[in-house]
Amino acid sequence: MSLIDHLDHLVLTCVDLEATRHFYTEVMQMQPETFGNGRLAFRFGNQKINLHQRGAEFEPKAHLPVPGALDLCFIASVPLDDVIAHLRRCQWPIVEGPVARTGATQKIRSVYVRDPDLNLIEISELVD
Template sequence: MALIDHLDHLVLTCIDETATRHFYTEVLGMQLETFGAGRSAFRFGKQKINLHVRGKEFEPKAHLPVSGALDLCFIAAVPLDDVIAHLNQCDWPIIEGPVERTGATQKIRSVYVRDPDLNLIEISELV
């Protein structure tokens, strides 16, 4: 019996909130959301990424909240070639790809970038 259905949110710890907001909203096109007592999140689809700033984390928090430790894969809402064109327009470097990989449900075609905290961000399309 599976107990988990889907991911609701994850928490990203950053150093520079302004640079992180820019990357996730302008480069990746996520919606900035504010909630609670001035907290920030990036919404996409039916999920979100809550933002913590290192040293100002919301409680409870991860045992060792650090920036730059995530390796995330997102499925793009548009063809990967459009993603590549947008990344080039934003002057955001692609560090690898496009390459074929194995996703959670099927093969994917991906490019890899790093966010301002050097988290590895994989952006993919289903193939």
């Protein structure tokens, strides 16, 4: 038995709030959420990404909160071919893929994009 059950949220540090909002709400189709004293988050499933703007981070924060340092993998709720078509409609460049990878629980098929801060974003589908 593990001490940890699941991830609740993670915190992303960005440079440009509006560019980041556009990417995560329009390209990634997450739901924006305002909480606390006007803080912005992006909700998907039972998780969310909380946002910090560089130089105006909330306390406590990571020791070295920097934009562009994350490499995140998301499992899509639709087939990967639909994700690829959506990215093309949004004119958002695919860095690599589709490629076969190993996920946390099974094999996955993935494409990679970069968000406005150049974080590496992997979007995947589970493979039988």
